[in-house]
Amino acid sequence: MNFDLQLQGQRALVTGGTKGLGAAVVKSLQEVGVQVMTTARSAPDRPLEGVTYVQTDLTTAEGVSELARVVREQWGGVDILINSVGGSTAPAGGFAALDDAVWLSELNLNLMSAVRLDRALLPAMLAKRAGVVLHVTSIQRVLPLPESTTAYAAAKGALSTYSKSLSKEVTPKGVRVLRVSPGWIETEASVVFAERMGAEAGTDYEGGKKMVMDWLGGIPVGRPATPQEVADLITFLVSPRAASVSGSEHVIDGGTVPTV
Template sequence: METILKGQVALVTGGTKGIGKAIADKLSSKGAQVVVTARTAPEENLNEHYFIAADLTQPQSAAVIAKEILTKYGKIDIIVNNAGANLSPGGGFDALTDEHWYNDWQLNFLSVVRINKLLLPAMIKQNSGVIINISTGAAKLPIWEMTMSYSSAKAALNAYSKALANELGSKGIRVNVVSPGVVKTPLMMDFIENIANSSNITVDDAFKVVMDKVGVPLGRMAEPDEIASLVAFLVSAEARYITGTNYAVDGGALPTT
């Protein structure tokens, strides 16, 4: 086992499945003590991550998470704000209610702002820390009939992350964004199945619709571990001069650099 993160405490929100679980497992394998959050506890916790139950669409959850981490460990070294999802239906602007917009922004943007605000004082006090905000390629290339409110919340996350990196650089804290494209997760497979059901087409046809919309030169979905590997590098000392950057992990889908 590599121990490049030994002694460090890392928070991974949404860390019990999909990309979040891959990130949590990867950081743990590098020696970090990993804290994960989700609405419900996983059925099994083979890697012994410390679990905190939290629904990040609820504003009070950030305070619960921050208090428990700082009480138990007395510090925080790494924050990976991974929790996020496209909570709204497809169909464009007319299909979206105020509640859809509110829920997407609570989970995908405001929860990140709240968690960072409550944990950053501990990082500033120790003059070190790394924040990775997980965004999406859809923030730069929104699909109007699928991701309108979700994309707008993640675009705000990108701008916020750059501003935060500029503010915190002199305090020894780095902030970067990782923007996955289409990743093979349970959430993505549910999304594709919902498209199939709502459009009365097969799952294979729905998958083709998504891939055609996104346009992936490598021709496949990413595996969660491929996202986790980049995150593990960015939180390590090997990336100590990297901050304020947004990394696309999308198989070449974004048509511009």
């Protein structure tokens, strides 16, 4: 039996779609017949045929405005908006290592990029009383690692709260708002990080991976998630098959968070 997600012909914008989770989401959506536009600060090494790439910096208001302009000119609007861009470049060293510039950088990337883009593109969705907005948050919002992710975790916590409030406002007007909260995903960047941690400890990638898992308190399934696994969940949630799902946060962390 073919489980049709009923997404054929939909228009989706995925932020940060040239690497890691974003790239997996772009590929998954395209495979089920979605027209996809995505963004990055630099052009992809291996662009997917049929995907529209917009080179812009979403940490700035100007970058978001430029993306919104391209969306309106090429498509008139979107049916699905997936805010997956995010990450952290904060230094280690706890709270004292986080100056105002670091805080603003983490907030602009992980919170304000989504807030600004929603503000630009949601009115068109509301006008037709249809659409889906999905924010990629993080289990860090409930499981912060104080050595290095305080600002990132706080930004993702704010994104989650904002998303819930937005859902209460716009779901009655026809636009669903959702959150997906991943744990550790085995992306290109996380592999490099684990390799570096392993090398510093005199071990290999597998040793470094175990170190990261230990810092998280363990992952009961025994491994990080793959980008494809998270992308599959996102693809289902934005589809008409999940039409009654809105306002909720869907954790995909292999059981990492130890509380309800």
